[in-house]
Amino acid sequence: MNAEHASAALITRYVRGEDLADDVVWALESHLETCAACRGALAEVDTPGTLSALESVWTRLEPELAQTAPAPRRRAAWLRTWVTPVMLPWLLMALLVIVAAVAMDRMWRGDGGISFVRLCAPVLPVLGVAAAWTRGVDPAYELIAATPKAGLYLVLRRTTAVLAVVFPLLLIAQWLTGSAIAMTLLPGLAFTSGTLALGGIIGMARAAYTLIGLWAAIVVLPTVAFQREASLLGEQWVPLWATVLAVTAVIVVLRRGAFTRLSARRW
Amino acid sequence: MRPVSAAEVAPATYAQEIHAEGLQVRVGRRKLAVDGLDLTLGVGVHGLLGPNGAGKTTLIRALATVLRPAGGRLVLLGASIGGRIDQRGLRRRIGYLPQDFGFYKHFTVREFVEYLAWLKDMSKKDIPGAVQRAIDRVGLTDRADDRMKTLSGGMVRRAGIAQAIVNDPDILLLDEPTAGLDPLQRVRFRELLQEIGRDACVVVSTHLVEDVAAACTDVVLFAKGNRVFQGTPAELVAAGGPDDIGDSPIERGYSAILGKGKGNW
Numbered sequence: 001m002n003a004e005h006a007s008a009a010l011i012t013r014y015v016r017g018e019d020l021a022d023d024v025v026w027a028l029e030s031h032l033e034t035c036a037a038c039r040g041a042l043a044e045v046d047t048p049g050t051l052s053a054l055e056s057v058w059t060r061l062e063p064e065l066a067q068t069a070p071a072p073r074r075r076a077a078w079l080r081t082w083v084t085p086v087m088l089p090w091l092l093m094a095l096l097v098i099v100a101a102v103a104m105d106r107m108w109r110g111d112g113g114i115s116f117v118r119l120c121a122p123v124l125p126v127l128g129v130a131a132a133w134t135r136g137v138d139p140a141y142e143l144i145a146a147t148p149k150a151g152l153y154l155v156l157r158r159t160t161a162v163l164a165v166v167f168p169l170l171l172i173a174q175w176l177t178g179s180a181i182a183m184t185l186l187p188g189l190a191f192t193s194g195t196l197a198l199g200g201i202i203g204m205a206r207a208a209y210t211l212i213g214l215w216a217a218i219v220v221l222p223t224v225a226f227q228r229e230a231s232l233l234g235e236q237w238v239p240l241w242a243t244v245l246a247v248t249a250v251i252v253v254l255r256r257g258a259f260t261r262l263s264a265r266r267w
Numbered sequence: 268m269r270p271v272s273a274a275e276v277a278p279a280t281y282a283q284e285i286h287a288e289g290l291q292v293r294v295g296r297r298k299l300a301v302d303g304l305d306l307t308l309g310v311g312v313h314g315l316l317g318p319n320g321a322g323k324t325t326l327i328r329a330l331a332t333v334l335r336p337a338g339g340r341l342v343l344l345g346a347s348i349g350g351r352i353d354q355r356g357l358r359r360r361i362g363y364l365p366q367d368f369g370f371y372k373h374f375t376v377r378e379f380v381e382y383l384a385w386l387k388d389m390s391k392k393d394i395p396g397a398v399q400r401a402i403d404r405v406g407l408t409d410r411a412d413d414r415m416k417t418l419s420g421g422m423v424r425r426a427g428i429a430q431a432i433v434n435d436p437d438i439l440l441l442d443e444p445t446a447g448l449d450p451l452q453r454v455r456f457r458e459l460l461q462e463i464g465r466d467a468c469v470v471v472s473t474h475l476v477e478d479v480a481a482a483c484t485d486v487v488l489f490a491k492g493n494r495v496f497q498g499t500p501a502e503l504v505a506a507g508g509p510d511d512i513g514d515s516p517i518e519r520g521y522s523a524i525l526g527k528g529k530g531n532w
Contacts, residue, residue: 033278080382085371139369143430146331146365147386148358154386260354262333264295 006031006038015045082161086138090131091165094124098173105177117173119220119230122187123212124170128162129195130208133259136266137205145262152256159192183233183241190245191215197251200258203265281345283309284438284468285330289339292322292329299337300325302492312464314479314500315472316521317489323472324366326489327442330470331363344437359388362436364427366443366472372416376407376426379415383430401433402426404459406452420447428456432463439469445478457482479503480517488524496524 006028013020014028032038083091101116133155135141144150170184191211198207223230232240285308292301300322315323328334329341329348336348344360346352370379380398389397402411405425415423424447431439445453460482463469473479479486480500488496488503496503500517507519 033280036277039277077378077381080378081385085373140371141369142333142365143363143368143370143383143427144386146333146358146361146363147383148355148388149386150358151355260332261335262328 005035006041008041011038011042012045015042015047082157084132084138084140084158087128087131087158087162090128091162094128094166095169097124098169102173102176114223114227114230115177117170117177118184118233119223121170121174121184122191122233123215125159125162125166125188125192126195126208126211128166129159129192130199130205132158132162132204133199134203134205134267135263142262145260151260152252155196155259159196163188163192183235183238186238186241186245187233190241190248193245193248193252197248197255200252200255203263203267205267206265279345281342283307284344285309285470286342287339290326290329290336290341291338292325292334293337294322294325300492301329303339304493306487306494306497308468308470308485308487310464310466310468311484312460312469312471312482313485313487314483315470315487315489316476316479317474318525319474321489322492323489324442327363327440327470327472328365330438331361331440332358333363355388359434360437362431362434362439364431364441364444366446368427370415370423370426372414374415375412376402376415376418376429377411379426380430380433384433387434389434397433397435398429401429404432405429406455421449421452424448425452425456428459435467437467439463439467441469441471443473444471445473445475453478454481476513476518476521477515480515488521490525 010020010024010028014025020028032042097120098117101120104116131137133141138144144154167185167188170188174184194211195204195207198210199205201207202210219230219232222228285306287304287306290301290304290306291299294300302322304326315326317323325334329336330343332343332348332354341348343357346357374382377398380401381394384394384398399411402408405428407422407425407429410418410422415426418426424444428441428444431441445456448456457478460469460471464484471478471483483500486496486498486500486503487494496506503520503524504516505520507513507516507521507523509519511519511523513519513522
């Protein structure tokens, strides 16, 4: 036995049940408990006949196993790992909101008027994110929350799917209405990350409604009421949005444990 | 060809699959649904029996690691919950069927179990075979490609059991799994439990006393957030006398220990 691992010869003698000193057996067994490499070596030792017997069983079984090969995986299987069926209505709603905003912009927007696409763009991903991980929305929530993949990884995977749908739609909408692209994605990301951060504490759907409500009260209503350029969406506000994004992202990572447990709130 | 992997020959470095000391689990802000529970469960089928509202579901959720204990110690497969453990690795070895589990209606049984198998980190190559085996074991082979919404309540429950056993768990947690099963299915289900309980720790919560009598090697009686009895079904029968209420010996044992008076709910 060298300093770190048991020798192949020793493991072979151990497997074959040869006479070893008690202290050697004790040392070997306690080493095997913690060392996967040596257990691997142990598993490969050929006690007379064992491997050849196994080999012959496998040779006979393999043709049968190949026959019982599983049903073909359907194309939707890949998609299901990104979005759940309950997220689809929310994504559809995002599409409708964008279409409506584009239509309103085209009909009513004069020079320098307000752009509805710009106004709704930041909060558009939020409801999709809420649908991705809300106890009361997702029927399989409890089943999924108990699985190994549940947690920040799964939530971010679903969030990515939402953004992958919503952001291209926004870009097309902005191209159609000719408004500036720069200040859409950053607030959208900040709102998404904010929903996840707040959602870990008060429940995801509740967080989404809260943020949408805040956005409506602070920016949308004044903009529409006074017919002025939307505040907080100018280039000078980039540092603010970047800060919000950074802070909420840190909160999400620090509180990631919340996504592996049952949320206390249904909504 | 390699007969077994290093992971498979890894020895268990724990004595009992489930070990709780003074475990407390909170429901909502204040109420302790599990209060100071000491419990040790090893390989076998354990019936968790108790009146409605005794805290069975909360306990099972804590064992499934979806609720964090508020106090005490909970050790699952040698890993102490709340400490710095590999939770993802631990969950790969747990199977869990919640009491009221939902599903996506448009999924077929196979898609449903496949999806859960993917969530349980099973490798792409193992999933189709394992899914088929799990569906076969619960007797849904001929319905495997039907949509979940076309199944009866009992079949949905069996699909739920299939997803719980798809990863060959070392700890299998079933919360009221026999609700909605007809008598024949229950008999078949008990056989399945006994089969799994030969080398895994199975915890079945139920309020049906006869399930426990037939399928379990061990009974835990749970009332008001704590254990009031643990023993074999025979010991539970022995606890009851002819004067206790109940239609079968084991029901009389149950009511004797819970100390229910006549006519009390």
